[in-house]
Each structure stands twice: as structure tokens, then as C-alpha cells.
Amino acid sequence: MSKRDLLLEVGLEEMPARFVALAAAQLKEKVEKWLAAERIPFDQIISMESPRRFAVLINGLAEKQPDRNDEAKGPARKIAQDEAGNWSKAALGFARSNGVEPDQLYFKDVNGVEYVHARKSEAGKETKTLLPQLADVIAGMNFPKNMRWGANDLKYVRPIRWMVALFGEEVIELEIAGVKSGRISRGHRFLGKDVEINSPAEYASKLAEQHVMVNPEERRATIVEQIRRMEQENGWKIPMDEGLLDEVVHLVEYPTALYGTFEEEFLTIPREVLVTSMREHQRYFPVENAQGQLLNHFVTVRNGDSRALENVAKGNEKVLRARLSDARFFYVEDQKLPIENCLKRLETIVFHEELGTIGDKVRRVRKTAAQIAEKLGVSQEEAKQVDRIAEIAKFDLVTNMVGEFPELQGIMGEDYARKAGENEIVAGGVFEHYLPRFAGDLTPKSAQGAIVSLADKLDTIIGIFSIGIVPTGSQDPYGLRRMAAGIVTILLERGWQLSLDQLWDATLETYAAQGVNKRTVEEVKKDLVDFFGLRLKNVLQENGVRYDVVDAVLSADLSYVPEILAKAKALMTAVSDEEFKLIVEQFNRVNNLAQKAEADQVDEALFVEDVERSLYQAYLSVQQEVAGLKDQEKALATLATLREPIKAFFDKVMVMAEDQAVRANRLGLLLRLSRLIFAYADFSKLVFA
Numbered sequence: 258m259s260k261r262d263l264l265l266e267v268g269l270e271e272m273p274a275r276f277v278a279l280a281a282a283q284l285k286e287k288v289e290k291w292l293a294a295e296r297i298p299f300d301q302i303i304s305m306e307s308p309r310r311f312a313v314l315i316n317g318l319a320e321k322q323p324d325r326n327d328e329a330k331g332p333a334r335k336i337a338q339d340e341a342g343n344w345s346k347a348a349l350g351f352a353r354s355n356g357v358e359p360d361q362l363y364f365k366d367v368n369g370v371e372y373v374h375a376r377k378s379e380a381g382k383e384t385k386t387l388l389p390q391l392a393d394v395i396a397g398m399n400f401p402k403n404m405r406w407g408a409n410d411l412k413y414v415r416p417i418r419w420m421v422a423l424f425g426e427e428v429i430e431l432e433i434a435g436v437k438s439g440r441i442s443r444g445h446r447f448l449g450k451d452v453e454i455n456s457p458a459e460y461a462s463k464l465a466e467q468h469v470m471v472n473p474e475e476r477r478a479t480i481v482e483q484i485r486r487m488e489q490e491n492g493w494k495i496p497m498d499e500g501l502l503d504e505v506v507h508l509v510e511y512p513t514a515l516y517g518t519f520e521e522e523f524l525t526i527p528r529e530v531l532v533t534s535m536r537e538h539q540r541y542f543p544v545e546n547a548q549g550q551l552l553n554h555f556v557t558v559r560n561g562d563s564r565a566l567e568n569v570a571k572g573n574e575k576v577l578r579a580r581l582s583d584a585r586f587f588y589v590e591d592q593k594l595p596i597e598n599c600l601k602r603l604e605t606i607v608f609h610e611e612l613g614t615i616g617d618k619v620r621r622v623r624k625t626a627a628q629i630a631e632k633l634g635v636s637q638e639e640a641k642q643v644d645r646i647a648e649i650a651k652f653d654l655v656t657n658m659v660g661e662f663p664e665l666q667g668i669m670g671e672d673y674a675r676k677a678g679e680n681e682i683v684a685g686g687v688f689e690h691y692l693p694r695f696a697g698d699l700t701p702k703s704a705q706g707a708i709v710s711l712a713d714k715l716d717t718i719i720g721i722f723s724i725g726i727v728p729t730g731s732q733d734p735y736g737l738r739r740m741a742a743g744i745v746t747i748l749l750e751r752g753w754q755l756s757l758d759q760l761w762d763a764t765l766e767t768y769a770a771q772g773v774n775k776r777t778v779e780e781v782k783k784d785l786v787d788f789f790g791l792r793l794k795n796v797l798q799e800n801g802v803r804y805d806v807v808d809a810v811l812s813a814d815l816s817y818v819p820e821i822l823a824k825a826k827a828l829m830t831a832v833s834d835e836e837f838k839l840i841v842e843q844f845n846r847v848n849n850l851a852q853k854a855e856a857d858q859v860d861e862a863l864f865v866e867d868v869e870r871s872l873y874q875a876y877l878s879v880q881q882e883v884a885g886l887k888d889q890e891k892a893l894a895t896l897a898t899l900r901e902p903i904k905a906f907f908d909k910v911m912v913m914a915e916d917q918a919v920r921a922n923r924l925g926l927l928l929r930l931s932r933l934i935f936a937y938a939d940f941s942k943l944v945f946a
Contacts, residue, residue, distance in 0.1 A: 259320045260300070261425035263388070264457035266312035267395055268419040268443055274308065276400060276414055277507040278473065281306035285313050287394050295387055296322050305461070305471040307510040308560075309443070312471065314457055318424070322381030329355050331373040334364055348373055385424055392431040395420075409434040419443060426456050445469050445511055448561060468511040468562065477506045480558055483514035484542065487556065491516075494545040495556055501536055508540065509560035516544070517570040521553045523581045526588055529668045530658065534584050537662060539577055587657035591669070596677055599652035606654065612720045612773055615651050621720075621767040623647040626712035628763040632755060639705055646686035646709045649674060653687070667691040682706075693743045700750050707747050711755075714740040715764040718788075722781050723765075723774045727788070741792045748818040749796070756816035761785055790815060797825050805944040806832065812939035823889035824938055831893060832943060843903045844896075844940045850912055851931035854924035863922040868902070868909045873926055875902040880933055896934055903930070 265288065272280065285304040292299060292315075300317030331337060331351035339345060344352075344359050352359045355375040364371045396411060403412035411434045422429040422438035431438040440454045444467020452463050461471050470476045480502065484495050505512075523531065528551050535541035535555050544554035557573055559566070604616035612618070626647040630640045653659050653670035671688035675681070682703050689706025690713050692699050701707040718737050721727075728737050748755060761782060768774055774781075790811055797807045802825045810824045831837045864870050879895055886892045912927070914920045934940065 260317045261320060262423075262457035263299075263315040263318045263429075264312065264421060264423045264454065264460050265315075265391060265395075266310055266419075266421040266442055266460070267417060268310045268421075269413075269415040269417055271308045272415050273402075274504045274507040276402075277306050277308055277311070278503075280398070280400065280414060281311040281313075283398055284311050284395070287398065288313050288315070288391070291391065291394050292318075295390075296325075296381075297384055297387070298323070306473060306507075307469055307471055307476075308508060309446070309510065310471070312421075312460070314460060318384060320384050322384065322387075324381045325377070325379040327377045327379075329375045329377060330365075330367070331362070331375065334371040334373065337362075337364075337373040351375065385427065385429065388422070388424060388429045389431060391422070391429070392433050395431070396433050407435075421454055421460075423454060423457050443467075445561070448511065470511060473506050476509065476512050477502065480505065480512045480514060483512070484556060487514060487516060492547065493552065493554070494547060494549065495542050496545065497542060498536065501540065501542065505540055505558050509558055511561060513559045513561060513563050513566070514556060515559060515566045515570055516554055516556045517574040517577065519553050519555065519574060519577055519581060523585060524551060524553055526581070526585055527668075527672055529665060530584050530588060530662070531581065533662050533665055534580050535577065537664070538580050539573070541573075541577065583661075584658070587661060591653075591656040591658055591673060592676055594656065596649055596652050596674065596679075599655050600649065602655040603651055609720065609724075611724045611775075613771065615654060617771065618716060618720075619648065619651055621764070621771065622650070622709065622712045622716050624767045624770075625716060625763045626709050628766075629708050629711060629755065629760065632759060632763075633704075633708070633753060635704065635708075642680060642682050642686070642705045643708050645680070645683045646690060646705055647712060649679070649683070650687050650690045650709060650713065693746055695739060696742065700747055704751070707751055711744055711747060711760065712764070714744050715760055716767070718744075719761065719764045719781065719785070720768060720773075722784055722788075723768055723776055725775055727784050737788075738792065741789055742795070745789070745792050745796055745818055749822060752819045754817060754819075757785075757789055757818065758816055786815060793818065793821060797822065800825070802826070802829055803832070805942055806938075809938040809940060809942040812942055813936060820889060824893075827890040827893045828938060828943070830890070832945070837897070838945045840897050840900045841940045841943055841945070843900050843907075844934050846907065847903060847927050848931045848935060848941060850924065851927040853913075854928035855921065857925045857928040857932070858922075859925045859929060860922055863919055865914075865919060866909050868905045869923065869926070872899075872902040872906045872930075875899055876926070876930055876933065883933075883937075892937065896937060899930070899934070 265284075267284070281304045285302055289302055298319045299315050301315070303314045303316070305312045305314065332347045337345055337348035337351075344362070348362060349359060351373065352362055352375060355377050357375045357377065362373050362375055365374050400414040403414060404416070405412055406416040413434070417434055417436050419441065420431055420433065420436055420438040421440060421442050422431050423440060428440055429438060441451050442454055442460075442464060444450050444452055444464060449467030449469060452467050454460055454463055464471050470479070481497070484497065487493065488495050531551060532543045535543055539557065541555040541557050544552045544556060546552055555577060559569055600616075600619075603619060604614050606615045608615050608618045623644055626643050627640070630643045635643070650670070653666060653673060656669060656673065658669045659666045667688040667690070671684050674684040674687050682705055686701070686703060686706035686709055689701035689703060690709040692701050692706070692710060701710050717735065718740055721735050721737060726735070744760075765778055765781065793811060793815065794807055797810070800822065806825050806828045809828060810821050815821070859873060861870065861873065864873070875898070879899055882895050883892045886895070910923065912920070912923045914923065
């Protein structure tokens, strides 16, 4: 089958950097799906993009659909024909729908039943006759934000200015919003010219001649190479934030890195402020010395060549100087604000219209944090520190610096609190109470900061749940999943014996006192169990726990997070042992019969057989031994000792005895056993080969 390459390029006004890669990936995905739907084979599809275009290059696209020879299955013979052998309406309808004459129908045996069949033959269409449909594929793309232009009804990420559509050397005619396709692409806005593309294979090289690198990985490699060369020439370290690097890659078509300088006096501003100001406002990379100390230099990437870089550097220096002057002014002015004054202003900032102000939130968090501290048995001094952290944790939200850079919340709070004379633990806790902010982030160093972090996150989650907003699907506007994951991470790392129920109850009490709940405690708790269960499931899976073991431990109890992981690890070791399978069989047998029990009363006087007494004594001994046992491997091993007395019991005893009292007594014993065993995990969930 003969093949050609296909090039499809959509040229637009500059797109926001965050949309560029998404647009190119979406075009690739949609074109792939269209090709599959149209049954057009191809070798590979390559995605390319820059701020002013997204494109796909398809290598080895077949010039023709393969011919189609399909066999369609219709109704059974008894439905397809009457007693005289004439075709029924069902059979005739089947023939029409498949484009064949009734005399072309035939029967085939399928699992002992004859069904009518039809063979459909269809010649493959020429690919070039189908390619104009790609206009609908392009027009049907979706973007986070759209705009209209001119008199067009089309909503698109940015106005379309040109299109290139080549199948081999042949132009495919497309038209979208009045723009017709051709073979003319556009080079760099200032350094390049329009360029004629004669074949798909020369697309990248022709645009490179016009100062456009259409391969984003090539742009990335160029930027990294230039910055690394700058490091070597100057003895610097230039940390490259991956998020910033991604953005810069999609801001330029022809990258040239350069550096500038700012006054050393600005280095008196905290590092986080300088780096954030350079990154967020100007998309600059900071510069460090070999020891990791910030220097009064910055690196930026120009969308152009190396001509007149000195002038470009001076222009960037001027802009940055103004930004840093503002930052310095904010920093100095913020320190003039007493913390207590800031706390008063929190009463005017709405946390949520149904949950009150940030001031209301602070009061709730203080109460919850105090309860957590009490349950953990911290010292009186530590309890005071917990309360002070909770009291001032949000004060920096009203500062100029956080108003300008919201991502500095907590960071500036710690700095300002330290300068205001707060205890070191308290100042650090102001930052730590936000941790962890994302997967893999730092966790609070101090127990005091960790306690307030739990209280703050619980307050948000339970508050939002209490007014009936529960994350569904991918919708989570308040970041509640991230907060729940943070709670689980802290509990695991600290190993605290705090049950989730205790934490939920502490927070629910504070909300009940404020009187803002729209739902019952039971409704909220039910959602919390499901919500945290999913977070715990993720943690277990990340630790390599089998799906059935995950189900087993999560079905038993969600109370103590560190215990859940420890139980899962113990079970993961045990399930590979053939002997453990026999133990689980006995456990499940106990559980199955225990479902018939109406009560768990056990009267030793009603024991008839010695094996009943032995099993009861074994139960009491194991119950006492596992109570409060922290070592979950040992706890599982202790439960496993019940296997022999259970087996002996079932070998010698008829549980469903005719004597009702004896029967109830035996079922009560099994119910007690089941509750003890299945409090560890739901062993019926385990799967053995």
C-alpha cells in the first residue's frame, strides 16, 4: 500500500504559555482518533508547537483505506424465516441495513444455534477525499479559555491566522473561520519571513531557517545548554525550576539566554521574596554562588537572537529594579504592622460565606488544636505554643507582600513573626501549618506545627462537607483531597495514635458550637469515611500493597492511620505463605457462622465439649494479648494461633445443635471470635491462587 506524509499546522496569535503544549497534545489525540475511526493506517504521528502554532506530522499515512470485508450477524433462524422458509420482516430489515439482497443472506451455526449472516464488502476510499474532514477536527478543539474575533461564530484559544495542510506535496483544502489552508507558514514574528513548505518532511528545517524551533524539546535543550554554559563561564549555580522552564519553553520560538544585574542592596530582602518576584512577574531564573547563596544577578530567555543583548539586559534590569523596589517597600511596611492589628483585620476577610470569616476559622482551629494537643498529652509549654501558632497562623494574609504574592503565605508569616519577637517554635509553626502543600512536599518539623496543620486542614474539610459540598469526579475547587492526603501523611510520619474519628469529632464540635452545620453529624461522617478511605487507598497502593490486601485492611477500620499501613505490610508478607491460606480459611469459616448469631453472650456452663472451653480460653488469651499491641506483625501472628483451637472446635462440635441454648452459646462464641479477628482486617477479601 502506497503512503505519504501529512502535515497539519494551525497558526494563531500568541497563545498563553500554559495552553501551548495542551493544544498540541489535543490536536494529536483528536487526529489519531479520527484516523482510527476512518480506518486509515499510518506509521507514526509527531506533535510540534510554539507560541504561535500547533502542528502534527504524520509519517507513512496510507493513500487509501483498506478494503472492507465484514460479516454481520443477524437474528436466529426461527426469527429470520417462517415455517415455509420465507424471509421474515426481521431478516429483510437486517438485509437492508447491511446493504445486501435477501438472496445473499446465509446461516451459520453459533454455539449450536443457527443465525442469519450477511457479508458486506466495501472498497476503501482515497485518503485525500477524507482529509478535508480535518477542518471539523481542528474547529472542534477545546481550550480552558476561548475568544471570538471578527464576525466569526467560532470560539477558539486565539484567532487563527494561517493553516498549512499538505498530503505529500499536495495541498488539502481546509477552511476555518475564513482562513483557507495552503503551503505558506510564517517564521519568527521579527526575525523570519513567510516560508513555503513543499513537503511535510521539510517543515521543521524550513521554519528553523526562519528562526522558529517547532520542536519544544529542542527549545528546552537549547535553553538548558545556554544556561549551563553561563554557569561554567561565571562560576555560578543557576537553579532551574521545572515549572518555570516549561513556561519559558512555551513563551519563545527562538530562545537566547542572557543575564542581568540588580543592586546588591536588594539582597537584604528575604530570598523567597526575590525569587518569587523574579519568577512570577518576570519569568527570570535566580543566580547563586557555589555555596548556594543568592547573587544580585538573574537569567532570562529572549525570544530572538543574540543581537544587542546588552540593550535587552538593561531593559530587563530596569523592569526588575522597579519590581524589587516595590517588594522592598512592602517588606519594610509590613514589619510596621503589629501582629495583633493584623489579627483584627482577619475579622473582615471572608473564609466562606456560610462558614464565616478568617477570624472565625482561627477561633475554630484554636479549639480543635487544643483538643488534639490534649489527646497527645503534650506539655503545658507545648500546648501554649500550639495555641499561639493557631492564633497567629493566618496574620500574614493581610500583609502587602502576601497580597502581592499569595504563594508566600506562611513564608512571610514566619519571617515577620520572628522579627516581631515570637518564639522560634511559634514562628516556624506559622509556616509549617501549611505543610504539606502538595504530594512529596515537606512536612512540619515541630509537633506543634503538625498539630495546627491537622487542625487547620480538618477545619476546612469538615466545614466544606458540613455545608454539603463534597468533591466529585475531578472537581475539587477547595483542594480538599490535597488536604486530606496531607493529614494522612502527617499521621503516618508522626506515628501518632490519633484516630480519625477523634480528629473529626474534635472539629465537628467546634462547628456545632458555631451553629453553621447544614447537615447532620452522621451524614458528614459517612462522607468523611469514604473520602479518607480513598486517600488511604492511594497511600497503600503507593507502598506497593496488593488490591485485595488494601480492601481487607480498609474494610475493617479506618481509625488509626499508622496501624493501617502496618497491618497492610504484615498481610503482604503473610499472604505469600501457603500456611496462611489455611489460617484464613478457618477465620472465614468463623465469620460465616457468626452471622447467624443474635447475641455475643457466652456462658461457660453451657459448654458441652472440651474443645469449646479450649477455644474460649484461647479467645480470652489472644484478646488480652493483642489489646493495645503496636506491633502489627506480632498481632497477626497472635491471631494466627487461634487456627488450631478453631479447627479442633469445628472437627468435634456441631455448631447448630438442637438445644437452642447450646446453639446460641456456640454462635455467641463465634461472634466474639469474628469481631476480634476481623477487627484486624476483613480476611474474606483476601485472594489466594
